[in-house]
Amino acid sequence: MRVTIFGASGLLGKELMRHWHGDELVGLGSKDADIRDANRVRDAVEKSCPDWIVLSAAYTNVDDCESHPDLAFAVNRDGPINVGKAAKQVGAKLMFLSSDYVFDGKKTSPYESDDERNPQSVYGRSKAEAEVRLFEVLPEVCIARTSWLFGTGGKCFPDTILKLAASRPAVDVVSDQRGDPTYSVDLAKAIIELCRKNASGIVHVTNAGDCSWFEFAREIVKGAGLATEVHPVSTQQMARPAPRPAHSVLSPKSLRQYGVAMPTWQDALQRYLLERKN
Ligand SMILES: NC(=O)c1ccc[n+]([C@@H]2O[C@H](COP(=O)([O-])OP(=O)(O)OC[C@H]3O[C@@H](n4cnc5c(N)ncnc54)[C@H](OP(=O)(O)O)[C@@H]3O)[C@@H](O)[C@H]2O)c1
Numbered sequence: 001m002r003v004t005i006f007g008a009s010g011l012l013g014k015e016l017m018r019h020w021h022g023d024e025l026v027g028l029g030s031k032d033a034d035i036r037d038a039n040r041v042r043d044a045v046e047k048s049c050p051d052w053i054v055l056s057a058a059y060t061n062v063d064d065c066e067s068h069p070d071l072a073f074a075v076n077r078d079g080p081i082n083v084g085k086a087a088k089q090v091g092a093k094l095m096f097l098s099s100d101y102v103f104d105g106k107k108t109s110p111y112e113s114d115d116e117r118n119p120q121s122v123y124g125r126s127k128a129e130a131e132v133r134l135f136e137v138l139p140e141v142c143i144a145r146t147s148w149l150f151g152t153g154g155k156c157f158p159d160t161i162l163k164l165a166a167s168r169p170a171v172d173v174v175s176d177q178r179g180d181p182t183y184s185v186d187l188a189k190a191i192i193e194l195c196r197k198n199a200s201g202i203v204h205v206t207n208a209g210d211c212s213w214f215e216f217a218r219e220i221v222k223g224a225g226l227a228t229e230v231h232p233v234s235t236q237q238m239a240r241p242a243p244r245p246a247h248s249v250l251s252p253k254s255l256r257q258y259g260v261a262m263p264t265w266q267d268a269l270q271r272y273l274l275e276r277k278n
């Protein structure tokens with residue numbers, strides 16, 4: 001199989017490049033092919049002639065998206081349309097990475113893959129619109145929604161908490177937002193498996209189990225053997241530019257249909273902490 005990865009230099013992209021064995025890989029960063037440029041995307045796809053394209057590239061700074069909506073929609077919605085059209089032209093399958101932020105977070109049970117989208121932020125809207133447009137361009141597309149991504153390949157929540165915890169006696173963390181932390185290594189392995197199983201439609205891909213950011217932070221500090229106190233605070237107390245869903249737990253049902261099982265986030269966190277130390 002020939003595989004082309006857009007966003008190969010990102011948190012997930014690095015793990016896809018590291019763990020994808022036995023197939024021919026081409027990894028592209030924004031300097032190789034800016035996905036906003038339809039011609040460059042088409043040239044890159046024609047040159048690599050893939051069976052599968054994994055589109056992990058995105059403008060992922062959720063708060064900055066609020067003040068740069070044009071850039072957010074250009075990268076996160078129009079970029080995927082360019083990639084979708086190029087995939088169609090060469091007959092490649094497309095795996096698009098999307099987000100739990102396509103939901104409003106008002107549901108109190110886990111979101112199923114066919115639940116209605118109702119994004120609250122610019123980032124969420126740009127991802128939701130990309131999903132809708134991609135189904136029009138390429139009905140067989142696979143959309144993998146993930147959440148709360150962490151890993152050693154870039155900036156992430158556990159890294160921020162550990163850096164803060166190293167220099168402070170206590171950290172304040174939001175306790176009224178719930179989601180599924182997801183380790184980039186486990187996500188990469190699941191994405192590889194889904195491609196090999198010819199997945200299509202919307203699939204929710206996260207580590208098993210859910211928690212609040214506060215509970216996640218407490219586990220991070222404990223796992224690292226630090227004595228730093230973690231204090232729960234409300235979303236209101238920690239105002240951020242982009243609204244976040246209060247409850248964006250994603251149901252694993254759509255993933256189980258492909259026979260893919262994910263480790264718990266607690267197990268994933270232990271492996272992340274070990275990897276970070278080495
Ligand atoms: N991080 C999360 O918590 C989270 C949660 C849910 C969903 N997701 C989704 O999961 C996917 C992977 O996220 P991630 O955290 O791995 O992202 P990331 O670390 O921020 O990496 C983003 C990647 O996109 C590339 N990129 C950015 N702008 C581009 C452009 N205009 N043209 C081409 N490439 C561009 C970057 O390339 P350069 O480095 O070369 O600029 C980089 O490789 C994304 O689609 C994201 O929306 C992430």
